[in-house]
Amino acid sequence: MADEASELMRLLWGPHPQPKRGPKPALTLAGIARAGIEIADAEGLAALSMQRVAELLGKTKMSxxxxxxxRAELVALMVEAAITAPPEATGVVAAAEGDWRARLTTWSHSLVEVFVGHPWLLDATVGPRLMGPKELAWMEQALAALDGTGLTGAERMDAVVLLTSHVRGIALQARAATPSSGPEGRLLAALGEVLREHGEHYPALLAATTSAAEPGAQDQALAFGLARILDGLGALIAERAESPAA
Structure with a gap:
């Protein structure tokens, strides 16, 4: 187990020494990861295997x-390759420096885009595991956004977990939706026939879905939930500012 962890650490963090003599390696870790991503993007993580990747690369599985x-190490490499750099690293929110709320809003919207772009990441990033440099950079950026707010380190970690959970939930709903209908549209369609027949027994649900069916009212769950989470953090930060000794 220790040897496996050490090997995964080397694969994700390096070094990756190149042979000084002999023929050039036929494959690269980046190329192998890209092949795995191609399969997972098209068919999902369940379709991924060492054999499938080898076939796509025109090599044998043993090579x-x-x-x-x-496979576990392959998935870890794919996660690191598929995740983009966090938004501040690309200068997207440089103007929001010091504004924790704006920074976390941009961070959350950007993370949703990562999961929607590669839906299999939702399955590959579950549970305790060794993370690569880019994945840790996302966590670092979110935690850094809360520097100077008066929240403890543990509270900042909990805030990042809460934001990530909300983002993952929205991305999971998006994965189940169709291109022509967002997640709420699909839910309303599924509930429509039942409520037409039995709506009198569920008046609150009927009223809510009727309102949600209005133009512009659907698929606002990301922004709504994010605003409520940040409102709660803002209230806690303000409380700490009023009683810093607590």
Missing amino acids: LYRYVPG
Whole structure:
């Protein structure tokens, strides 16, 4: 187990020494990860296997094991390759420096885009595991946005977990939606026939879905939930500012 963890650490964090002599390696870790991403993007993570990746690369499965010891390590490499740099690293929110709320809003919207762009990431980033540099950079940026707010380190970690959970929930709903209908539209369609027949037994639900069916009222859950989470953090930050000794 320790050897496996050490190997995964090397794959994600390096170094990746190149042979000084002999023929150039036939494959690269980046190329292997891209092949895995291609399969997972098209068919989902369940379709991924070392055999499928080897076939896509025109190699044998045994030759692939010279570079990546197994599927778990392959998935870890794919996660690191698929995740983009966090928004501040690309200058997107440089103007919001010091504005924790604006920074976390941009961070959350950007993270949703990552998950929507590669839906299999929702399955690959569950549970305790070794993370790569880019994934840790996302966590670092969110925590740094809360510097100077008076929140403890543990509270800042909890805030990031809360934001990430909200983002993942929205991305999960988006994964189940169709291109012509967002997640709320699909839910309303599924409920429509039942409520037409039995709506009198569920008056609150009928009223809510009728309102949600109005133009412009759907698929606002990301912004609504994010605003409520940040409102709560803002209230706690203001409370700490009023009683700093607490």
